[in-house]
Amino acid sequence: MSYCRNIPWKMKGGFHLVIETERIGSNLVVTIDGELDLETSPEFRKVIEEKLDSYKTIRHLILDLKKVHFIDSSGLGVILGRFKRITQDGGRMSAVNVSDQVKRIFELSGLLKIMNIYPDRKDALDNC
Amino acid sequence: MSYCRNIPWKMKGGFHLVIETERIGSNLVVTIDGELDLETSPEFRKVIEEKLDSYKTIRHLILDLKKVHFIDSSGLGVILGRFKRITQDGGRMSAVNVSDQVKRIFELSGLLKIMNIYPDRKDALDNC
């Protein structure tokens, strides 16, 4: 099992987003801490895209949303974009620790129907 | 040792202040939770004045400021006013759990020189 970890990454400007990525075998676990909106989403996309570009063996993207205090359609757009990429390559995407508020946003957008939701990280990894 | 306790009291409007009073012998301990400013100070004054009016035996006023997240000159004015009343009647006033920020405000106003500051409630009561 290979392992790699990012040092927290900090947005310039008003509000902060910290993204940590962790590679566990063919899984990429992305932990997001902060608010996913128009300001922070471009960096969220960039971090995931870079990881997917550099580790070609990744088949399963797991988003840990425990510390996502806010998400709107800009954040959702980035999640849906990553969902498309990973599933086109034959992989899968899951989300864990999804709050009621985030779940509602996923539901309204239809994402809840196509993405796997697990209570926690262990459940998601067990289902790989 | 007689004992009396107020149910937390809630401001209408935007921001909240919770004041609890506790009578311990001839001491009145007032615990303040919230921000002491132009909006909340009148009620802060009212609660203390009512207690001092109804319990004539009170000689020592102890303000527990542990949960005072903010104070400005309006809040300070009410504290100074109560200080004047209790000392005129021959009593004393102390403050406990004073944060650095509040201490600085007390210092700039000169209140730090005339009022007793103790680390905690027990210390203040021991010095009665």
Add this chain to the structure above:
Amino acid sequence: MFENYLKLEFPSIPQNVSFARTIVATFAAQLEFTLAEIEEIRVAISEAVSNCVIHAYPNEVGIVKLELRAEDQLLTIRIQDFGIGIADIEQAKQATYSTQPERMGLGLVFMESFMDEMELISKPAEGTTVVMKKRPERGFANAELSRSS
């Protein structure tokens, strides 16, 4: 009757989206909204201000005006820009419709879902105004229950 208002003006830059959310949430907290309702308001504001940044002023930084009003049981939010405007409002409101390929076309849908009322007024080359209203669901009655012993 309880009444308050707040008028704001700021430039259409991305960092002001979270800013507007925070201000509106603080203002809305004056009314008896639940935390879940405040979250809904935050999403609606975020979408409306994001639209000013992305769509109203795609190539420049423009002015966004935000007006908040609390009248008794009602929160009214008015967001105005002086940008490119919308030619076909019915089309814009459709789910998944977006003039930007990367976007999902869900902003206006979220605004309608999360607020009690939403009105969109726009004129090409003049700008867009969104008016949204929301009442605390459990009403304002609780505000009169001042707990004291």
Add this chain to the structure above:
Amino acid sequence: MFENYLKLEFPSIPQNVSFARTIVATFAAQLEFTLAEIEEIRVAISEAVSNCVIHAYPNEVGIVKLELRAEDQLLTIRIQDFGIGIADIEQAKQATYSTQPERMGLGLVFMESFMDEMELISKPAEGTTVVMKKRPERGFANAELSRSS
């Protein structure tokens, strides 16, 4: 260069004092202020807005305008009312001077102590404007240190 601004307008009612504090603190957090510095700014704003409520409009509710500007390392705050104004500014600035017997006359003293600069402009029957400035003490250099691996 980092630059942002926020213009606000609200009625001179007591509950807007805490409100103004929260908004200014959120705005100031864009610069590299320490928590202690943010606390100082909160006190200064609280005093300035309280003065509008108590002194500028003693018998009515009037309009308060608040303008915040962040330019590189500098936060500028401008608070304006259209109230009764101040006849003798030097006298008003003196510690313990107050036209209200219940008050301590420390508001302007706190504003001067907690901000780097304070300017008071006033004309009787026209209103008062306070301009305050503050820089983060440790400077803006840290903001460029984007930590990434």
